Amino acid sequence: MKFLDSDDVIIACSTGMTSNAALAVIRISGFKDLSFFSGFFSKNLAPIEPRKVYYTNLLDGETHLDDLCLTYFKGPHSYNGENTLELSIHGNLLHVERVLNLFTRNGLCRLASPGEFTYRGLRNKKLNLSQVEGLDLFLNAESVFALGQGLSLLNGDLQENYHKLYELFLRHKSALELSIDFLDDVGEETAQGYFKESLLGLAKSVSALAKRVLPQSQSLIEPDIVLVGLPNSGKSSLFNFLLSQDRAIVSSIAGTTRDYLAEKIQFDGVNYRLIDTAGVRETKDQIESQGVARSLSRLKNAFFRILLINPFETDDEAFAELLKFDYDLIYFSHSDVAGFEEKKTLFVDRFCRVASGQNLNILSLDEKFIHNILKLHINKKYLSLTSGNPILLDRHKSLILQLETAIRSYQDLAENESDIAIIGSELNTLGHCISELIGIISPDQVLDSIFSNFCIGK
Template identity: 45%
Template sequence: MLHLYDDRPIIACSTGLQSNSAIGLIRISGFSDLSIFQDFFKIDLANVKARYSHFTSIIDGDITLDEIVLTFYSAPNSYNGENILELGVHGNQINIQRIISLFINSKLVRAAKEGEFSYRALKNKKLTLSQVEGLDLLLNANSSFMLDQGLQVLSGDLHKQYLSLHDSFLKLKSSVEISIDFSEDVGEEQCAILLKESLLEFSSRVTSLWRRVQSDRSDLANPSVSLVGQTNAGKSTLFNYLLANDRSIVSDQAGTTRDYVSEYLTISGNTYRLVDTAGLRETEDNIEKIGIDRAIEISSNSFFKILVVNPLQTNFEDYKSLQDESFDLLIISHFDQLKDFSGDEFLSKLPSSKVSIAAELSMNTTSFKVLQDGSIGPNLESGSMGAEDLEASGSIGPSSVNGPMGANSSQPGSIGADKSGSIGPLITYIEGLISHKFNDLCSDNPLLIGRHRECINNIYLSLQEFQSLTENVEDIAIISSELNILEAKVSELLGIVSPDDVLNNIFTNFCIGK
């Protein structure tokens, strides 16, 4: 990313270029003197006060392009430590592009790259690397949990914890240096006390963060919901119902979906990537095989996994590649067409699932049945039943349902359709399971940024080695050497030390103008 090391002034729109809006904010950064832009404004830039808004016009020769609000932030008291000029212009996209082109064509500035404003903030020590990653999380958040954690890492509680961790490490390092350089003045006993106390404080802070990375919750940052199953199982139908849109092609012809199709789905304020995958089956078609391999991979990496099975056309051999998977939800479709159905035997041949339901995936859905622990119903010990039994066992309308039944529910239940015969109650039930899992995992307050998780794990492991060393080795010089290894890992968490590939990965994920 050579552009990151180019110090030329840069320009970009920081409010998006996707649609028209009332106001567009254009930023120019990195110039040495505001006066170089005098030809573009009617106002005398020599009279512009830093951090004050000034109403003026932007001009191209004798032509007035727009009436704007101009604000100047002088270095180093700006977002990225450079001189920044912000132009609040009318948000028509043609207008924004015309003004940006005016400045670029003057050769005084160039177009900014992804994340370049924030990169300069990092370079000028206005932000640490961990704060930049928090900003990345904040800008790309698809849930309130991600939004909150992004703010915490940027300037809130997590950032303070990282700084406190670094401060406590400096105390630990100072106690070791005192033992080396001033042991005669301070006394060996007092040096030992200082080392013990500072190590205890540092260990406490590390352990508190380490507990938050013990369970892998990285999939919460970009949660996906996958629909997996054989051809003609009803995956695409369910996909369209969840989206309330005919996004996937639905056909009686097997193998219609040959590659995955994805769209974004918002449930209770959180956004998930819903993925309809290629149907599983034996095939000689190389293209279809690639789609099936992708389906298995997508399922393996998904936050919430739904297995859709048509018992009328089930080949259990096709599910062998999924036997090691544990699904969050199993949907047995077409139950209205069943005559005799051995539930326990059928479910035992499928991959495990936390919740199983029998459903009719059509707009005239009349009911669906929740199956717990592989059983079809509470009063049918043989585990065999037909569609008539499902209806006879009773159902409750949506007005009687307090909420979705989770995997830990002790009693099976069913939810009937509303009076119009809508599939809505089934969709509400599925969305409830997805939302419940997300909220349940978020309750552990896990750390979402992968690099932070890895750094904290490495710090914890190095700390264990260091503690063992202090208990078994008396040579303070050896202890000091081991401490240097620990210091490098602490510095990496804050971004005091950061490899170039980490920077590349972060800033290419940023939007233009930030």
């Protein structure tokens, strides 16, 4: 990360730069004192008090640019521990650009990189790594659940668990040291008892965390509902119906949807992405085959998969590919067409796994169908997966799983190994894992991947 060691004064618009708005908040961070701003405001900033709002004019030489409110946060009592000035200016984008330019054009400040304000907070120990991750989750959340988990990370909830874990680790480590250095003082039985009891406490705490690790949690952060099927199975028709618009082209010429289309559907506090995929079939068209490949990759990470089957049109080889995935719902379309039951029976004879599929006439669906599919199936699944408060962040999940494996092999070792030096070295591996979880150790690539998600101005 290129800004890791930078002490430059940085500036950014923290309210986003995508459309005109009533207000925009600009933050400037890392200046030595308020004399830095002399000449920029009609008010003399030297005597102003921190954390109070002041009304003043913004000036470019003699030119009056805006009327604004500003607040000074004096380090270390600021969001990131540095001196920070926050300006609430008018939110016309042209004007925002002009104000950023005013402060950057003479090299006084430079534009902040994404996440740079927050990174300085981490560097100044105002936030720990989990809090930074929580903030990232909160700002990019697609569901009320992810918002809640982001906020609780920001408030230090998981961090508290991790610290407890670390304390249990230290307790066990001291039990091991007791068996090495003070065996004669405390006696073998007491030392053994303490060793076993402290290890059990540590293992219990790890397994409680491991219970909150679900393999599907990535799909809870960005929940995709994917419509899958061979060409002409009715995917685009269902997609349009669920969205009640003609976004996807519906036609009976196979391969009309050559790539995937995605639209948001919001339901019960979750922003789902409904995806209409390209039909999976043998194709010589290069763009179409890329579309098919991209459809399959969406399918792998999907939260909810709906398989559509048109029993009148089959391609057993391509269909067998689709059956490599599990499906939440299976429908047989074209149930209104003469000869449907016969064709369906032939299909189910060849692929008994889809026997539970329900019949559907996609051309005559009603509002009740939409409600059922969203409420009784999709939303129910979301609620059931989130009910155990699963941990969403990949870094935490993989460290907890590593820790779970490490503690199991440590328990085996402690049971069967008599050489305490070997046990001690295995215990250090556990300690390393826990330290990474807490963020005491944070390799550069971890920081890179966390901060690459941040928006400019945060």
